[in-house]
Amino acid sequence: MRNSEMQDKLNYLKTFDENDIQGKIKYLIDQNFHLLTLDPDITPQKLFYFISNLSSICHNTALCLAMHLYTVWGIRLFTSQNEFVTDCLDQVKEQKKLFASLNEPSLHFIHSKNFKEKDYSITATEEEDGYLINGIKRFVSMEPLVNYLPVYCRLKNYKGNDYGIITLIIPKETKGIKVNQDWDSISMGPSESNSITFEDVFVPKENVILNSNAFVRETDVLGLLFRLAISSVYVGIGERALQYLYQKIRSQRVPHHDKPLAFFPGAQFNVAEMLILNETANSQILELCRSINEYLNSSRSYTTMKELKKKSLITKEYTTISTIKLVEFALKTVGVGGLSSRSPLAKLYQDVLAGPFHPPQKDVLYEIIAKDFLGIVPYKSRW
Known part of the structure; x- marks a missing residue:
């Protein structure tokens, strides 16, 4: 897509109500902008150009879609890919699905030997053929439109030498997931960045996209x-x-x-x-x-x-x-x-x-x- 064509499509967002972020994102999905980072020719500069131009029109919309775009690109760059990841990315293309941001694990100054399991927000208890997930994922931008929830989970009672954190993708409709309508920030209010609670959410092992050693x-x-x-x-x-x-x-x-x-x-x-x-x-x-x-x-x-x-x-x-x-x-x-x-x-x-x-x-x-x-x-x- 030429830059001029992209700009014309983005300018159409000015016809929407200022706070209709859902409507704007649905329009951008219909224009296939949610596929930007699935393009093999994507570059950091192209991503910058798109997000900054979108933000100059509506920054709340840009923030929400940016969380999907960077997460999809990052997951696509993982050296280990399984059939479930491939299927999720195919659903982005074919069914217009959206990813939530993976967020940061916030372990900047913590050595694995000093890691305290009770202080980590999401845990995974290993079962015979999967995991039971419990905890809270916060700040899910444009939560009402998100379909996939990538999360970092600490393995319960982990005895290894690393952090014991695995990375999973959880479909939002999975049983045991509860949406908390708790976003009330004075900044970026229309982004609807609600939190999501996991209560004994069962996730098959094939949903694991990164093991703790990776x-x-x-x-x-x-x-x-x-x-x-x-x-x-x-x-x-x-x-x-x-x-x-x-x-x-x-x-x-x-x-x-x-x-x-x-x-x-x-x-x-x-x-x-x-x-x-x-x-x-x-x-x-x-x-x-x-x-x-x-x-x-x-x-x-x-x-x-x-x-x-x-x-x-x-x-x-x-x-x-x-x-x-x-x-x-x-x-x-x-x-x-x-x-x-x-x-x-x-x-x-x-x-x-x-x-x-x-x-x-x-x-x-x-x-x-x-x-x-x-x-x-x-x-x-x-x-």
């Missing part, structure tokens, strides 16, 4: 793709703020002057600050895209992944914080009217504040980056 080795790439997707969403929000401000200050009159706000130095300085933030965020993401693409198309190593992981963390932090600053400059430029509940900028600001809370959260992210620079091995002593 967990760390195979899932690092998912973290890279997740941070690329999140960064792309927030850069798109920045683009939308710039688009709005461009139109607003060219028409907003200044009392006792004949010229619009765009002619005044203060407004121009703020616009320049916004453009610098937007341009540098775009450049940082493109560099991450280049690095991920190089990693996927060459021999992989621990050292390469370590450096790439650091770069993806820096990119996520820089793009989310830069976008918050960008929207703040936009609010400062238009004045008090930007705080109106009807103002697009007020809504963007409310949602963009979620940026630092996407995993890993800001304090953990800073700690990872600093410890790496200082040569501190967190598994031996975190503090």
